């Protein structure tokens with residue numbers, strides 16, 4: 001009997017500590033010092049509410065992606081810089097939340113901050129948000145760079161998740177410093193095996209992603 005109880009407790013703790021599917025990791029186990037602020041866990045995002053499926057500020061990625069970020073952070077450390085991550089693995093239920101929100105054209109709480117020049121009805125059509133997102137495959141990250149001396153974000157010429165031409169990687173209407181910062185991010189990410197999404201300076205996918213055809217839906221907890 002005692003053994004059965006012990007076994008049940010073991011099983012309980014196994015699941016209650018957030019067992020991930022094979023191939024996924026909690027990134028803080030690989031890079032404990034990584035700066036992570038999952039915007040969809042908070043109200044500070046284009047919807048203005050926490051997004052379904054984000055139950056904690058824990059960054060989850062495929063193991064290969066986390067290992068690549070570790071190398072990048074190490075590389076940046078020599079320049080007194082480091083990464084700050086806004087999103088990684090995104091459950092399909094979160095994407096479904098985006099889809100539902102997009103259908104309600106009256107709900108535009110954060111339009112002036114995140115999409116002042118794009119009609120809400122066009123956000124999916126103009127490919128600022130995807131109905132099937134690379135993020136749900138676990139090897140895509142949204143991120144920027146911090147100056148570790150000042151603790152400030154490098155100026156990339158637009159805020160994260162600003163949907164508009166200002167966020168396109170090759171947008172010309174930004175300062176030379178902002179262009180240089182985007183170039184630095186782009187170069188370091190591509191050097192370590194990522195490819196960028198041209199409409200969003202912050203969005204990168206590991207080229208050799210392990211789950212290129214699987215969209216996951218387990219919660220971020």
Ligand SMILES: C[C@@H](N)C(=O)N[C@H](C)C(=O)O
Nearest residue numbers: 127128129130133134135
């Ligand atoms: C919503 C934005 N952060 C994003 O990730 N956009 C791309 C296109 C996606 O939804 O995969």
Ligand SMILES: [Zn+2]
Nearest residue numbers: 141142203204
């Ligand atoms: Zn993204």
